[in-house]
Amino acid sequence: VGALLSSKARDEMDQIIDYASYFNFDINQYHTVAIVDVHSQEVNHQDLINQRIQRNKLFNEMVYHLNSYDKQLISAIFKGKLLLFKPQESLSDNNYWEKLYDYLQKHQPEQVNLWLAVGSSVKHIVDYRDSYKKAQHVLNVMQNTAYGKQVASFSELGSYSLLNTLTQSNDSKLFVKSQIGDIWSFSKDQSLDLFQ
Numbered sequence: 001v002g003a004l005l006s007s008k009a010r011d012e013m014d015q016i017i018d019y020a021s022y023f024n025f026d027i028n029q030y031h032t033v034a035i036v037d038v039h040s041q042e043v044n045h046q047d048l049i050n051q052r053i054q055r056n057k058l059f060n061e062m063v064y065h066l067n068s069y070d071k072q073l074i075s076a077i078f079k080g081k082l083l084l085f086k087p088q089e090s091l092s093d094n095n096y097w098e099k100l101y102d103y104l105q106k107h108q109p110e111q112v113n114l115w116l117a118v119g120s121s122v123k124h125i126v127d128y129r130d131s132y133k134k135a136q137h138v139l140n141v142m143q144n145t146a147y148g149k150q151v152a153s154f155s156e157l158g159s160y161s162l163l164n165t166l167t168q169s170n171d172s173k174l175f176v177k178s179q180i181g182d183i184w185s186f187s188k189d190q191s192l193d194l195f196q
Helices: 013-022 048-069 096-106 125-144 159-167 170-188
Strands: 031-040 074-078 081-087 112-122 151-153
Touching (some): 013 125, 031 048, 031 125, 048 074, 048 081, 048 096, 096 112, 112 125, 125 151
Antiparallel strands (some): 031 081, 074 081
């Protein structure tokens, strides 16, 4: 999975195809990449080791449940998240990802927050990285903004996608300062907050 999602996927194509065949993963099919993330409220945020243990335990339980839910879904734990690869040809239900989220949510303890972020469709091996990055972006929006949903796809983010990107950029800070910096300065000393 690391090689598949790396920027050097084109160079390692033969090796990737060999490894994928061991897991009956036909990476030449069209797939959609999704990321599942969890947060347990039981584990202390400062205790990184127990967080990782709890997270891996939850992911392993999810993989077990996913195998009975959808035999065509490929899953892998990668960089502290659960990645899902769904063949496009078997993705006929428009609500597939919402139903999958509901299924996973039913099998989680109440004190676990669950997010499901969906990237884009992959047509070539080199596109997996792009779909993964889009799913990461969706996850970031859901976890760090007021988007208000626990399951979403890149295509449905709309303006949230652009706005979240702007908040990550130094260019956006320069733009805001130059365009509405005067409003901010004026609002600091007033009871009316024009900047907000």
